[in-house]
Amino acid sequence: MSHTLCLSARNPGLFLDWWEAHRERRDAAVHHFIWQVDQAPDWETLVQAITERFDTEGERLIRQLQPHWWGLIPGWHRLALEDERLILQLAIAPASDALSGATGGIRRIHLGSDFARTAELPDPGHLASALSGLSRHGSQLHCDCSQALPEVWSAAWAHAMRSKGWIALDEPHSYLYDPHWISKESQSGLSPSTAVVIGSGLSGAASAWSLARRGWQVTVLDAGPAPAAGASGLPVGLVVPHTSADDTRISQVSRAGVRCMLHRADALLEHGQQWSGGGVLEHCVDGESKLARAWTAADRPKALQPASEWAHPASPAEVVEAKLPEGTTAIRHPCAAWIKPPALVHALLRQPGIHFQGNSRVVSLKRSDAGRWQALDDSGAVLAEADIVVMAAAFQSSALLQRLASATGQSSASDSSFGIPFKPLRGQIAWGWQDEVIDQAALPPRPVNGKGSMAAHIPYAIGAREGYMWITGSTFNRGDTDPGPREKDMGEILAKLQILHPKAAAALTPAFAEGRAHAWAGVRTTLPDRLPVVGPLAVASLEGIYLCSGMGARGLALAMLCGEQLAAQVHDEPWPVERKLGQMLSAGRWLARSQQESRKQA
Structure with a gap:
């Protein structure tokens, strides 16, 4: 590992040192630099520092950073x-919050x-404990800052560090x-x-990609003959961050997932054909905006100004452009995009080190001798064998x-093995050819999105x-x-569209009536908590079993992030x-709840 944590250092010098040392590495490892800052670094200042340090070579780093340099509000931002x-x-937070939020095994720690x-x-004791929890042998x-620290505090901290x-x-x-009482093997x-990854939808493909990029040989098994045979076969889906008035943790996870997905789509897909940015307008059909209140407050701090790059109240002009009635309450998501999930799944599975094996329905798992x-x-024949297994088979994961x-x-229990209460969620969409629509000008x-999309x-x-x-x-x-x-669901889809976008519904009604809506x-x-399960099953006798499932309707927003979360846990890396x-996504959270309920009943 060569992960670095940098606390309380505004100067980008340490980050630039790290980038210069690692940029030419071609090993399979992924290297992390966690940079804690109280506010997002100024872009122009950063560009100047890069240019002065690297001259023309710095242009390469600037070109990579610039597409990421948006929406940097307080919180954690993964820039690949x-x-x-x-x-x-980028951990835009007080040093104490960044320290408690950091994860994984850190090789170098800098206190700026x-x-x-x-x-x-x-x-001093709490600081020493927190630093030790992130550290590994070596x-x-x-x-x-030692010379500027109070002498009494420094002495207490030095004593606490020795004790750890x-x-x-x-x-x-x-x-x-170098704690002599902790074995090196226990920390790696x-x-x-x-x-083996079971399931070749978005979750399975993302998990396989993240593992293969780190050097794993991955066999992806699917009951279907080709990848994306299930819910990830959706022709087109939207990637839109979740918003909430009090900016819940679900909203925060959603933003992290959207950032990860947009980067992956840009790297692997053909823009304009397989995906496209340009934003999405969210129609608040109940008349109330779900935008975070702090983002729109008249006295919002400067640190929250970049929030408008995630979402902002739609202007009257944007509402009219979307072909919605004047006065409609709506939210504009500038970062949102449409993506073709099957294209993304196939692109992910082309990563070297991944082998897809179709027509391979897994019905059980067992350890070999x-x-x-x-x-x-179902006949007991071995489809594949490996050191770890990732269950990403949507609702079929429940039976497994x-x-x-x-x-x-x-x-x-019949519906909650290991406390995980998977529930099926069926969805149906309608689609058609645009050249068959008479009033194409009515389409946005x-x-x-809002009530459907x-x-x-x-x-x-x-x-x-x-x-x-x-x-x-x-x-x-x-x-x-x-x-x-x-066929009976098509009426429900049209009824939803009449609420979401009346003009489009009127233009498409003939297609529904005449059977041209497919x-x-x-x-x-x-x-139940609308979040996936990601990571080890957390049962001692089942070491090597991992989950990446339960995305619900948020697969496009969360799958790439969850693949990285899983791989980070496997490799003791900092989480994304x-x-x-990350703890909210833990596969063990449901087992812990189940055990807690059992103790209460006992």
Whole structure:
């Protein structure tokens, strides 16, 4: 590992040192630099520092950073550089919050000169404990602010550091982490080996890509003959950040996911054909905006000004441009995009190190005599064998977990093995050819969402026919596992569209009436808290079993982030989100809740 945590250092010098040292590395590892700042670094100042340091070579770094340099409000922002080999994590937060939010094994820790100027220094013992929790054998810490720290505090901190296993080095104010009571093996992530991913939708493809990029040989198994045979076969979907009046943690996770997805789409897909930015207008059909109140307050701090690059109240001109009635309450999402999920799945699975194996329905898992996991079909034949298994089979993950619980003697309810209450969520959309619409001028120039969604002017081809499509929906049928399209649902889709976008509904009514509106349906899986499960199953006897499932209707917004979250946990890397958000995605959270309920009942 070569991950770095830099606290209280406004000068970008340490980040530039790190980039220069790692930019030419071609190993399979992903390297992270967590840079804590109280406010987002000024872009012009950063460009000047890069130019002065690297001259023409710095242009390469500027070109990589500039597309990321938007929406940098307080919080954590994952900026991927050098083909996602180097990750700059901007933690725009107080140093204490960044320290508690950091994760993974950190090789180098820098306490910058501004640390001594913090309003209130942390308790020396708590600081030593927090730093030790992020460190591994051989980690080094350097403090640029020791001379400015109060003498009594410095002495207490030095004592606390020694008690946690830190050894003072010859270099002034530097320490080496070497606790003799902790084994080196207990603190290391897994080395790249073999993995089986069950499911080739967005979640499975994202997990496979993130593992393969780190050197794993990944076999992706799917019951269908080709990738994206399930809910990820949706012709076109929208990537839009979730908004809420009090900016809930779901909204924060959503923004992190959207940023990750947009970068991946830009890297792997053809713009204008397989995906396109340009924004989405959210029609607040109940008349109330769900935009974060702090973002629109008259006295909002300067740090929140970039929030408008995520979302802002739609102007009257933007409402009219979207072909919505004047006076409509709406939110403009400048960063939002449409994406063709099947194209993204196929692009992800082309990553070297990934092998797709279709017509391979996994019905159970068992350990081999050698301790590796085997994926078995309904006859008991081995489909694939690997050191770890990632379940990403949407609602089918529930049946796999139930059989795994039964085979290992774990208590299990019929719908919540290991406490995970997966629920099916069926959705159906309608689509059609745009050249068959008489009043094409009624269709919005950019996608609109709110009560369902509506998008048009999207290039599409099926068989020998090429042209532009419109698409609208979706229904939400909870508890429904039927993946087949249903004619009776088309009326519900049109009724939703009449609320969402009256002009488009009027223009498309003949297509629905005359059978020129085509149906597509898929079954997703969701959980009661509307968040996926990502990471190890957290059962001692089932080491090597991971989950990346339960995306619900947010697969496009969350799947790439969840793939990175899973790979980070496997490799003891810093997570792509701060700790409190990553814990919300933990696969073990439902098991912990189930065990807690059992204790209460006992």
